[in-house]
Amino acid sequence: MIETSKLVAWLDQTLEPEKFTDYCPNGLQIQGKDQISHIVTGVTASLALIEKARELNADAILVHHGYFWRNENPTLQGQRLKRIRALLESDINLIAYHLPLDAHPIFGNNAQLAKQLGLNPLRDAQGAPVTCGPGSLVWLGHPEVTEQSVRELAGRIQTQLARHPVVVGNFEAKAGLVAWCTGGAQSMQEAAIAAGAQTYVTGEISEPNAHIARETGTTFISAGHHATERYGVRALGEEIARQLDVKVTFVDLDNPA
Ligand SMILES: [Zn+2]
Structure with missing residues (x-):
């Protein structure tokens, strides 16, 4: 078990998001539980990944493709609302790193x-x-x-x-x-x-x-x-499991694109 703030601090220290000009915020995007014992990692914070995380009783989702992209409609409607509602209902933290996780x-x-x-x-x-x-x-x-x-x-x-x-x-x-x-x-x-x-x-x-x-x-x-792009977040998750007292499960959901 680790405090959410400590996990995010470890990730920020490891991935150094301040060095990048990105198209989305990096780090904690949606705050959930204060303590994390199980993280689900995946490429994209799709509704399917959130449902899988709920099924596995995860406390956080760590992804490469999170939310709040520059130039997208920022209002909460449609699928965007459904995803965020599912996260809020289950108090799951959403943590995302885009360019820092490419580089x-x-x-x-x-x-x-x-x-x-x-x-x-x-x-x-x-x-x-x-x-x-x-x-x-x-x-x-x-x-x-x-x-x-x-x-x-x-x-x-x-x-x-x-x-x-x-x-x-x-x-x-x-x-x-x-x-x-x-x-x-x-x-x-x-x-x-x-x-x-x-x-x-x-x-x-x-x-x-x-x-x-x-x-x-x-x-x-x-x-x-x-x-x-499925290998970066998987490798990062494996390192988290080695370094920190938390369980990590990588979930690969097929995407033909
Ligand atoms: Zn991508």
């Missing part, structure tokens, strides 16, 4: 995706990952398997993430220098190419990405927004 050098989505896909991040003299793109959110590295082809990398994605990736490029080409950013980072494709990447892996694809890949002779791989 963390160990528990972050990019770091954890690299492990899943067998990518060795390039590191600077201090050991920090070499990044590019807006907010330094795109990581760069090479496949552990030397001379890995695009086909082999796509196969690894399919096996590890249990999701069929969308690949635009030459399957027989070498993956080469790979850039990756989990989630909806398709707009960072050109920054990745400018940094020298031969292959760019992200969660989602938009129409222009295919043209840019073909015109530059590079490969674009969309591996799923949810599928690329």
